[in-house]
Amino acid sequence: MKPPTTGGEADASPILCPSARCQDGAYLVGVVGVDGTIGYVSPLLQVDAQFVQRAERGRDPERRFRFAQPCAEGGCRNWDGARCQVIDRAMAAKAELPPLDETSLPACGIRRSCRWFRQSGAEACRTCPLVITDLPSAAMRAEITSRAALSTEAEDALGTLSRL
Ligand code: SF4
Numbered sequence: 001m002k003p004p005t006t007g008g009e010a011d012a013s014p015i016l017c018p019s020a021r022c023q024d025g026a027y028l029v030g031v032v033g034v035d036g037t038i039g040y041v042s043p044l045l046q047v048d049a050q051f052v053q054r055a056e057r058g059r060d061p062e063r064r065f066r067f068a069q070p071c072a073e074g075g076c077r078n079w080d081g082a083r084c085q086v087i088d089r090a091m092a093a094k095a096e097l098p099p100l101d102e103t104s105l106p107a108c109g110i111r112r113s114c115r116w117f118r119q120s121g122a123e124a125c126r127t128c129p130l131v132i133t134d135l136p137s138a139a140m141r142a143e144i145t146s147r148a149a150l151s152t153e154a155e156d157a158l159g160t161l162s163r164l
Pocket residue numbers: 018029106108109110111112114115116117124125128129
């Protein structure tokens with residue numbers, strides 16, 4: 001995966017979903033703290049197969065960390081054709097949060113490539129620390145993965161379901 005841009009360089013990297021599955025090659029966006037909010041990882045780290053193997057020994061790694069992978073757009077159930085609905089729903093649910101100006105954004109390593117930031121700017125970053133990636137139930141996963149027509153992108157995107 002081409003590294004996302006993080007500074008002022010030309011941005012030719014893929015747009016990243018910041019609530020993706022823990023898989024070899026994913027970027028580690030942050031760690032879920034004891035208060036349930038995200039502590040961001042910067043500079044950016046890319047996880048490998050060994051990390052994934054170790055992380056899977058405990059609770060779902062997506063509930064303990066946040067990962068980024070290329071946005072699947074139409075291959076994801078949260079894509080409405082133009083926008084990611086995960087962050088739109090999260091922002092609507094947490095509309096009471098105080099505003100965040102551009103000088104106090106979280107120290108996140110994927111900002112220039114982030115789907116949510118591209119959609120909503122600082123408004124997304126205000127709510128993002130409260131989003132913990134959720135996964136479909138085991139029964140739903142089994143049912144979904146039995147469908148031969150399911151694309152790899154759609155399977156990847158299942159990890160973008162989020163609990164608010
Ligand atoms: S919404 Fe903001 S804080 Fe969250 S991953 Fe995207 S750029 Fe980083």
